[in-house]
Amino acid sequence: MERTLISELKSGERVKIQGWLHKIRSLSKVSFLVVRDRSGMIQCVVENDKFEIQGIKLESVLEIWGTVVEGKNSIRNIELQVERINTINLVEEELPITINTSKIESNLETQLNNRVLSLRNENNNYIFKVQAMLSQGFAEFLINEGFTQIYTPKLVAEGAEGGTALFKVNYFEKQAYLAQSPQFYKQMMVASGYERVFEIGHVYRAEEHNTSRHINEYVSMDLELCFIEDEQELIKLETRMLKSILSKIEENFRDKFNMLSIQVPEIQQEIPQITLSEAIEILKMKYSRNGLTTDLDPSAEKQICEYAKREFNSEFIFITDYPRSKRPMYTMPKGEFGTRSFDLLFRGVEITTGGQRIHEYSKLIENIKYKGLNPEDFNFYLDAFKYGMPPHGGLAIGLERLTAQLLGINNIREATLFPRDRTRLKP
Known part of the structure; x- marks a missing residue:
C-alpha cells in the first residue's frame, strides 16, 4: 500500500501514513497518538490490548495502517482507527527541547543549537514555508516581466561595495573574497544583451555587528534592468512586485495568519516616498531627533x-536621494552631492536598497576615484562599460528581513534556517 499524506485523508478509506509521533495520551483501554507529517496532523486511535506502545517516545518515526473514520477531536473531524503499527525509527533519548506546543519555551540560542528539532514545531516550520513563497513570488513576477534568472560567482577578486567588510578566502596562490553582492555581475549581464536579470542567492558581509537585525550570511533577492529613465522606474517596479508577492502570501496563508493574528500589509496605488533630507527634518520636528545628517539609524527608521x-496609512515608505558619501561607487549622482538611490522601509526596518547606476565609462571612473578607490582594481568590471552599456539600475531585498518583518519576528535569526553571525558556525 502506498503512503497517503495526512492532509489527503478521507473518511471511509483504508490507508497507510508515515510521520513523527507528535503527542500521546493513554487511557485505560485506548491510547490516542497524534502523528505529524509535512502536510498536517491526525489523531490515531489505538486499542491498548492489541498494541504495545509504552516504549515509544515522542518524535519517533512511525508507519501506521488503519481506516479513516469520522471523529470529534481538536485537530480534525476525522481520525484513524489503527490496525497495524511499525516503528521505523525509535527515539532513544529525551528531547532537549519541547516542540509539540504552540510556542517553544526554550530560548533562541537553545533552539538554534537544536535546529532540526526546533523546525519540527508547527509555528517555526511555517516560517520557512512563507519564506519559500516570498522567494517564489519574487521569481515568478520577474519571469513574467521578461527577466532571466542568473547565478553569479560567490568567490570574487574584489568587493562590490568598495572592498570593505569582506571575508577573505585562500584561493590557491591568490587571495579571494566571499561575495558581498552580485552587483558587478548583474550589471555585466544586462550589458550582455539580457537586459533584465535577477538572482536569489547568498551574500556575505563581514561587519562585526551583533544585533537582532543583522547576520553575516543572508539571502539577497537582486534584480537589474536596463533602458530605464531614472530610479522612479525601479520604485514603480518594486511596488507592483510587492503587491503581487503579498497577494500570493495572502492567498496561501490566510488561515494560518488569521490564527496567529498576522496582518498582510495592504499597498495602495503607490508606496509613499520622501527624500532623506525630508525624513531628517520630520524626525527633527516630530521626534526631536538631532544630529542625523547623511543616514537613518535603526530608531530613526522605526x-x-x-x-x-500615521500620515499615509502605509506600512511601507521609500526614502530617496541619499548622499554620494553613503552610496557605492556605481550609484548615479544627482546634482553635486546627491544620488538617484533609495531605501524601502517596512514596519521599521530597511528591507531594500536600490537605485540607478552610472552607465558611462568616464563618469564611472570619476566616481570610483571620488570614493577613494583605484579604477585598476576593477578592470574586469569596467570593461563592460567600454562597449555600449545602456542606462540601467536595480535593487536588492533581504529575504530574511522581509520574512521577519512580515511575520512580526523580532530577531532575524528566527527567520534564518541556519544563521551565521559573529559567533555561530554550527549547525
Whole structure:
C-alpha cells in the first residue's frame, strides 16, 4: 500500500501514513497518538490490548495502517482507527527541547543549537514555508516581466561595495573574497544583451555587528534592468512586485495568519516616498531627533515608519536621494552631492536598497576615484562599460528581513534556517 499524506485523508478509506509521533495520551483501554507529517496532523486511535506502545517516545518515526473514520477531536473531524503499527525509527533519548506546543519555551540560542528539532514545531516550520513563497513570488513576477534568472560567482577578486567588510578566502596562490553582492555581475549581464536579470542567492558581509537585525550570511533577492529613465522606474517596479508577492502570501496563508493574528500589509496605488533630507527634518520636528545628517539609524527608521503609518496609512515608505558619501561607487549622482538611490522601509526596518547606476565609462571612473578607490582594481568590471552599456539600475531585498518583518519576528535569526553571525558556525 502506498503512503497517503495526512492532509489527503478521507473518511471511509483504508490507508497507510508515515510521520513523527507528535503527542500521546493513554487511557485505560485506548491510547490516542497524534502523528505529524509535512502536510498536517491526525489523531490515531489505538486499542491498548492489541498494541504495545509504552516504549515509544515522542518524535519517533512511525508507519501506521488503519481506516479513516469520522471523529470529534481538536485537530480534525476525522481520525484513524489503527490496525497495524511499525516503528521505523525509535527515539532513544529525551528531547532537549519541547516542540509539540504552540510556542517553544526554550530560548533562541537553545533552539538554534537544536535546529532540526526546533523546525519540527508547527509555528517555526511555517516560517520557512512563507519564506519559500516570498522567494517564489519574487521569481515568478520577474519571469513574467521578461527577466532571466542568473547565478553569479560567490568567490570574487574584489568587493562590490568598495572592498570593505569582506571575508577573505585562500584561493590557491591568490587571495579571494566571499561575495558581498552580485552587483558587478548583474550589471555585466544586462550589458550582455539580457537586459533584465535577477538572482536569489547568498551574500556575505563581514561587519562585526551583533544585533537582532543583522547576520553575516543572508539571502539577497537582486534584480537589474536596463533602458530605464531614472530610479522612479525601479520604485514603480518594486511596488507592483510587492503587491503581487503579498497577494500570493495572502492567498496561501490566510488561515494560518488569521490564527496567529498576522496582518498582510495592504499597498495602495503607490508606496509613499520622501527624500532623506525630508525624513531628517520630520524626525527633527516630530521626534526631536538631532544630529542625523547623511543616514537613518535603526530608531530613526522605526520612527519614520510610524510617521508613514500615521500620515499615509502605509506600512511601507521609500526614502530617496541619499548622499554620494553613503552610496557605492556605481550609484548615479544627482546634482553635486546627491544620488538617484533609495531605501524601502517596512514596519521599521530597511528591507531594500536600490537605485540607478552610472552607465558611462568616464563618469564611472570619476566616481570610483571620488570614493577613494583605484579604477585598476576593477578592470574586469569596467570593461563592460567600454562597449555600449545602456542606462540601467536595480535593487536588492533581504529575504530574511522581509520574512521577519512580515511575520512580526523580532530577531532575524528566527527567520534564518541556519544563521551565521559573529559567533555561530554550527549547525
